[in-house]
Structure formats: C-alpha cells, structure tokens
Amino acid sequence: MDRLVFLLGTGLARGAVLALFALALVLIWRGARVVNFAQGAMAVVSTYVAFEVTSLTGSYWLGLLAALLAGGLLGFAVERGVMRFASPASPLSGVILAIGLVMVLQSALGIVFGPDYRPMRVPFDDSAIVVGGVPLLSPYDLFVLVVAVAVMGALAVLFRWTSLGLQMRAAAFAPEVSRLLGVRVSRTVTVGWVLSSVVGSLAALLLVPTSLGLNPHATDSLFVLGFTVAVVGGLDSPVGALVGGVTVGVAMSLVTGYLGAGLVPIAVLVLLVLVLLLRPAGLFAAAEARRA
Amino acid sequence: MSQRSRSVALIATTALVAAGLAACSTPEPSPGVSEDTVTVGTHTPLTGPAAAGYSSISAATKAYFDYVNDNGGINGRSIEYIVKDDGYNPATTSTVVRELVQEDEVFAVINGLGTPTHSAVVDYLNENDVPDLFVASGSPKWDQPGTFPNTFAYNASYIVEAKALATYAQETWPDKTFCVLGQDDDFGTDFTTGLVQVLGADGLTSTQTYSVSVQDVVAQIGAMQAAGCEVNFLATVNGFTALALGTAAKMKYGAQWVSSSSGGDYPTLVGYLGEDVAPLLLQGFVSSNYLPFSPDDAWVSLFQEINDEYNDGAPFSGNTVYGMSVGYLFAQALAKAGDDPTRESLLDALEVGALTGNGIVPLSFSKDSHAAFQGVGITTVDEGVQDYVDGQIYTTDAGNGPVEPYTGEAVALEGDGIPTA
Numbered sequence: 043m044d045r046l047v048f049l050l051g052t053g054l055a056r057g058a059v060l061a062l063f064a065l066a067l068v069l070i071w072r073g074a075r076v077v078n079f080a081q082g083a084m085a086v087v088s089t090y091v092a093f094e095v096t097s098l099t100g101s102y103w104l105g106l107l108a109a110l111l112a113g114g115l116l117g118f119a120v121e122r123g124v125m126r127f128a129s130p131a132s133p134l135s136g137v138i139l140a141i142g143l144v145m146v147l148q149s150a151l152g153i154v155f156g157p158d159y160r161p162m163r164v165p166f167d168d169s170a171i172v173v174g175g176v177p178l179l180s181p182y183d184l185f186v187l188v189v190a191v192a193v194m195g196a197l198a199v200l201f202r203w204t205s206l207g208l209q210m211r212a213a214a215f216a217p218e219v220s221r222l223l224g225v226r227v228s229r230t231v232t233v234g235w236v237l238s239s240v241v242g243s244l245a246a247l248l249l250v251p252t253s254l255g256l257n258p259h260a261t262d263s264l265f266v267l268g269f270t271v272a273v274v275g276g277l278d279s280p281v282g283a284l285v286g287g288v289t290v291g292v293a294m295s296l297v298t299g300y301l302g303a304g305l306v307p308i309a310v311l312v313l314l315v316l317v318l319l320l321r322p323a324g325l326f327a328a329a330e331a332r333r334a
Numbered sequence: 335m336s337q338r339s340r341s342v343a344l345i346a347t348t349a350l351v352a353a354g355l356a357a358c359s360t361p362e363p364s365p366g367v368s369e370d371t372v373t374v375g376t377h378t379p380l381t382g383p384a385a386a387g388y389s390s391i392s393a394a395t396k397a398y399f400d401y402v403n404d405n406g407g408i409n410g411r412s413i414e415y416i417v418k419d420d421g422y423n424p425a426t427t428s429t430v431v432r433e434l435v436q437e438d439e440v441f442a443v444i445n446g447l448g449t450p451t452h453s454a455v456v457d458y459l460n461e462n463d464v465p466d467l468f469v470a471s472g473s474p475k476w477d478q479p480g481t482f483p484n485t486f487a488y489n490a491s492y493i494v495e496a497k498a499l500a501t502y503a504q505e506t507w508p509d510k511t512f513c514v515l516g517q518d519d520d521f522g523t524d525f526t527t528g529l530v531q532v533l534g535a536d537g538l539t540s541t542q543t544y545s546v547s548v549q550d551v552v553a554q555i556g557a558m559q560a561a562g563c564e565v566n567f568l569a570t571v572n573g574f575t576a577l578a579l580g581t582a583a584k585m586k587y588g589a590q591w592v593s594s595s596s597g598g599d600y601p602t603l604v605g606y607l608g609e610d611v612a613p614l615l616l617q618g619f620v621s622s623n624y625l626p627f628s629p630d631d632a633w634v635s636l637f638q639e640i641n642d643e644y645n646d647g648a649p650f651s652g653n654t655v656y657g658m659s660v661g662y663l664f665a666q667a668l669a670k671a672g673d674d675p676t677r678e679s680l681l682d683a684l685e686v687g688a689l690t691g692n693g694i695v696p697l698s699f700s701k702d703s704h705a706a707f708q709g710v711g712i713t714t715v716d717e718g719v720q721d722y723v724d725g726q727i728y729t730t731d732a733g734n735g736p737v738e739p740y741t742g743e744a745v746a747l748e749g750d751g752i753p754t755a
Contacts, residue, residue: 044560045556045557045560048556048560049553049556052550052552052553052556056550056552149381152381152385157380157381157385157386157389158386158605159386159573159605159606160605161605161606161607161608163608168584169583169584169585169586170584170585170586172586177556177559177585177586180584252550253549253550253577254549254573254574254576254577254606255573255576255606257383257386259382259383262383263547263548263549294548294550295552295553298548298550298553298554299553299556299557302518302543303518303542303543303544303545303548303551303553303554304518304543304545306545306547306548307545307547307548
C-alpha cells in the first residue's frame, strides 16, 4: 500500500509537467491547426535564457520571467519568420519546417553552450515531505502542480469567455469565414503561437531541474511524452491535456515501480495505440460538429 | 556488335584485367600508411543526446596525437586522426565507418565508441581485415579472438569491474544489504552478472533498472529505500549516477554508492550536480578505474600539460585521461609495428604482448586474449578529491575465475609519454 501511494505521488508530480507541455501543443492546435514539432526545442531555448539570467542575477524569479518573455518572443519570431511560409496546401509542410527548426535550434545551442548538462536549481525545497513513512510530493512538486492547474484555468477562461479566445478558436476552425466576419486571422494565429511558446517554456523550465539538467536535448523526451498526452487527451482539449498528463505520469510511475523501467516507453506506446483505436480523437475531444 | 564479337571483347577485357591484377601482386603498403603519415579514424557521438558524456574523449585523443606529431611522430610518421560523428545511432555508425574504410582508407579504426553502435560495424571491420582497436565499451563481446580476430577491447569489462567492486564491498561492509541500479541493456545486465558471481544468487536484495529515455529514477530509488538497501551498486552512465544520488538526497535516503567506472568520474559528476552540492553528495562515493588518475601522478601531469597546450585547456576529466591513454596505446602499437607498419604487423605487435599501455594493471593482450584490462583499482571520493584506495587493486576475468588482489606497480611514465620501438 505504501508503495502504491508513493508511486501515485511520484506520477502526479511528473504528470503535471507533462500536462503543461501538452497544453502548449493544444494551444497551437487550437490557434493554428498545426502540431508544433519544434515546441520542445523552442522551450529549451527559453530555458537557456532562464539559466543565463539566473546565473547573472542570482534570482530564480528573474530567470523565470526572462524565459517567459523569451518564449513569447520566440513564438512570435517562429510564426512570423518561419511557419507563416508553410504551404497551406498540406499540413506536412508545417511539420517539416518545424522539424528543420528543431535541428537548427538544437545545433545552435550545441555550438554556443556545448553539449554538457548544466545543473539548474529551484527556489523551493525539493526534498519530499514524508507522510506516515512514505516520501510523497516535495514543496517543489506542489508548486509545479499549482502552476499547471492555474495556467490551465486561465486558458480555459481565455478560450471560453474572452473575445480574443473565441476569435482564436473561430480563426483556427474556419479562417475564411472568420476573415469575412472581421477577425484578424493572421493576428490571432500569432497570438496562439506566442501563448503556446510561453506555456511550453514554462513546462520545460519546471521540468529541467528535476531531470539530468540543461542540455540542447533536455526536452526531447518531454516532447515525445507531451505529444502522447495531447493525443490521449484530445488535441483540442485543455482539460484533456490535464487528465492525459496525470494519466500518463501515473502510468509511467506504476509501470516503472511494478514492471520495470524498460517497459515504460512500450507502455506509453500501448496507451497511445489503445486510445487511437478506441477513441481516435482523444478522450476529451469535443463532438465532431463543435471541434474548434 | 554481334553476339559473337561481344563475347570476344568480354574475354579480352577479362584477360587484360587479370593480367593487370597479376602485375600488382607484389605486397603493397597497408591502406592509410604513407611515407610520413598514418591515418586512423574513429566513430563517436559529437552531436545528439549522447554527445554530452563522450565528445570530450576523441578531442583528448586528437590532442595527444598532435603532441606526438609535434615531437616527431612515431617512426617518423605523424598520426592523422579522423573523427566521425555517429550521434550514437548504429545506422549512422555503419555509414561513417564505411566512409572511413572505403573513402578515407584508414589504417585502423581505433576506440569506436559504444556497445550498440560498434556492434553494427564489428562484422564489417573483421570481414574487411581492418584492425579494430581499443573499442570504447566495457562489453565482454570484444574479447573473442576466434570470432573477431581484428577486434581488441580497451575498457575493463563490466563483469571484471563488477566482480572487483563486489569483492571490495563484501570485505568492507560484510553485514550490509546490497542492491543494484542498472541500465536496461548489456551494460546493466553484464555488470549485474559480475556482482552475482561474487555475492551469490541471493546476494542482491533489490535489482532495479532504468531506461535512458526516461530521465526519472524516483520510483527505483524509492524501491531501494523501501527494501532497506544500504550499499547500492550502480551500472549507470554519469548523468544517471548524478540523478540517482540527487534523487536519493531529495528523499533523505542515505546509502553507500558503488559505481562502475562508466558512471563514476568525479569531475563529470560535478558538472551534473553543481560545484556546491557535489562534494557533499559524493563524499565516500566508491568507484573503480584502471587508468592513472591520482592528482599527483606523472601521467596525469603530462596529460594536463597536453590538454592545456593542444586541447585549449578543455575541462580535465576522466574522459581526458581515457582519450589520451587510448592515444598512447595506439602510438605504442604503431611504434612496435615496425618501420613500415602493415595491418598484419600492427595486430602481431598486439598479440605478442609487446604493449604496456599506461594502466595501473598490466595489459592482457595475447593471441588468446583480446581484453585489455583484466583488473581495476578501487577509488573513493574524500572532500572533493577522487583517488585510489591504497592497496585495493583486483584482477580477475570476465568468466567465473577468482578475484585476486594485485600488488604490482602501475606502468611508469617514460620518455615524455611518446612511445618508441
């Protein structure tokens, strides 16, 4: 029983970060109808910004702020400078541009900062709180959970109740009609990229201190898992990202604990295949007619 | 052209080619050897996720060769070192090694890095009679003179290391609970095999594994803590050693850590953990090594000088010593291969046991053994300094042979670290 509680706690903390990153993918999907394969590489660039700013100033929070700003700028630059030139004729065009961007960003980081891992610190105690002899979540894990839920709530409000959010959904769903109705589609798409890049950066920034450290490839597995989460939850659904993130996080933890770490990548694939077979649009996808 | 005359032309051409080949039957010098150079190559990850742990090795080897070349080379020839990036992807390794052999026409491939990557080319190199020297991996697979006559290992095998570390642990902490965390591939499996040889089938209370694709070992460390593990062996690469120790610290789980040399390099671990916490987390950390590593060692001083002058003063770590030691061993093999080295004379020099290398135990190359180091010394970290534990050097084999203390001397530095015939 102790072991189960311990594994659930561990999975919850990891799942929150996955959920946040998946949310960034959902955001772009909602705002521009593309799957952004460069999300991880863009997020790692912002994390390097945070690392440098924190090293210079000694303040975690200034680093965090700088990373969010950098994430926003990068989202803007990538949308206006690269993705805008993707051919609308085929969704593959955007995917290929994004993969190219991954190579450019990771190589550039490798050239500037080298391949070594750099340790990142967190502003909270990251040792686990022990309850009844079982180490559960650490204060830092709780911080991650709170941030993930808060960001998710804010985005739900944005997309449901604000004019900008509704315009973004409309523009992504039916760009032509939206234009006729006076929505500046090109602007809403850019806003989608900026928001998504900020959220992705936040996820990477929260994850990296708990992993091997900062490296040009630090978000590779985060992207793969985050993508799985987004598909499991439904690319359209912020709630799906949250539930999918926690599901995948807990599943990974349980598989590691009871079956062995080697089976984790397989388990994640099995989950993905099952969801795609049984509910191809994802667990929390909206009805076909309302999908946007 | 009629059918008949085409046949005649074909026969004539064949005859001409055959005559041409016959004219060339006098022995040619081996590929990669010219009047004043010897060209060798390697495959290693310079980009991608694995670059972090390994890209500094080939740079160190190259720096050592530059040092040798500036001092007259070996038998009057300078050593050209072609480093090919395979990103630790076996498919890429196949491509770049074929480039080395067919386009660059290297004399030998040295220190090809990684078990999965090098496995992709070991057959090819042997089929084409290319010397495949000093593979950078601790798999026992490279020591099979019957199957791979051209392949020679470098690292002490994971099994040898594990047997030595287990013997040390058993003698030092006889009543403690032993456990292991291993990578879920040959590295972890071979290392655990070695541990079981010494500790017995029920000697390990908990056996945990991790996958390099999941950078999280909380569940595994939690299981070890719950199982009451007190002495934990690690068959982990440096990054995961750091992750395991960091995770345990966060869970307020204090244990004795005993790591394979592949994940036990103090300067590298400091890079992962940070200079502030590393000395605390790594106090008493036990690992093994077979190369000169003491801060006051003559080899280490020489390598530090070479590193400053020929490697832009890159961070000096176990990888630097490793890369330069491999370079030294190849230079020695080349020196012993004669004034006009051929691939045959190079392999002969290895098999007659003419090489000493620069390790703390003798090399065991012979006709029947293509393993380099059949023993390791135990190292420990005290107040931020990693050094050998006096008198704790063990030799053994990769099978079920006994583990024996070794009392001989380490190979001393001579001649400015440039081997002569």
